[in-house]
Amino acid sequence: xxxxxxxxxxxxxxxxxxxxxxxxxxxxxxxxxxxxxxxxxxxxxxxxxxxxxxxxxxxxxxxxxxxxxxxxxxxxxxxxxxxxxxxxxxxxxxxxxxxxxxxxxxxxxxxxx
Amino acid sequence: xxxxxxxxxxxxxxxxxxxxxxxxxxxxxxxxxxxxxxxxxxxxxxxxxxxxxxxxxxxxxxxxxxxxxxxxxxxxxxxxxxxxxxxxxxxxxxxxxxxxxxxxxxxxxxxxx
Numbered sequence: 001x002x003x004x005x006x007x008x009x010x011x012x013x014x015x016x017x018x019x020x021x022x023x024x025x026x027x028x029x030x031x032x033x034x035x036x037x038x039x040x041x042x043x044x045x046x047x048x049x050x051x052x053x054x055x056x057x058x059x060x061x062x063x064x065x066x067x068x069x070x071x072x073x074x075x076x077x078x079x080x081x082x083x084x085x086x087x088x089x090x091x092x093x094x095x096x097x098x099x100x101x102x103x104x105x106x107x108x109x110x111x112x113x
Numbered sequence: 114x115x116x117x118x119x120x121x122x123x124x125x126x127x128x129x130x131x132x133x134x135x136x137x138x139x140x141x142x143x144x145x146x147x148x149x150x151x152x153x154x155x156x157x158x159x160x161x162x163x164x165x166x167x168x169x170x171x172x173x174x175x176x177x178x179x180x181x182x183x184x185x186x187x188x189x190x191x192x193x194x195x196x197x198x199x200x201x202x203x204x205x206x207x208x209x210x211x212x213x214x215x216x217x218x219x220x221x222x223x224x225x226x
Contacts, residue, residue: 004155006155008153036217041219041220041222042219042220043117043119043204043217043218043219043220044156044204044217045217046214046215046216049214088155088156090156097169098211098212099144099146099161099169099208099211099212099215100158100161100169100171100172101148101156101158101215102155102158103148103155103156103157104155105153105154105155106155
């Protein structure tokens, strides 16, 4: 079993839809959770960072963490064509070696005008 | 306000040649990380360096791969005697401190013929 599982998609939605992206993980030591957005042929760009169970909102984006289920989600409201990208979840633990981010494979999202 | 810079963006090598990938961190950042993204895989941590020091190279293949971050100049990831399996996107990230957010460069896409 991989440490982080993420459905690679592709996921195609109409403009304005609510998008739900998810990752599950097996390592209970993971305490910090991130979502990165990666446009084609570009580097990952940090979107959201959270470390506690519950929701964190930033504009149209909401990150949700459920540590008891080892499950994290990213919701995108009122999706736009410019949101079309690959979304990577990443996570790490506290303490020694916490700089080593563990990534999911990424979910490719297309928002159709 | 330049971000993380990587060059070249694309690199083609024949089997047995050497590949040198360069990374200039964001201004003021002294912590550099290299990740590799194989086709259909998530980013995998390779090595963590600070100026003139390798802090953690636990993700680096034992042979043919080396990394450095000299006092002056960019960080270099060097792959000797490349093989087809080395074909991947190599991303560099930098941070202000060990526990701080990692900012990624655009990557170098290595193709080994």
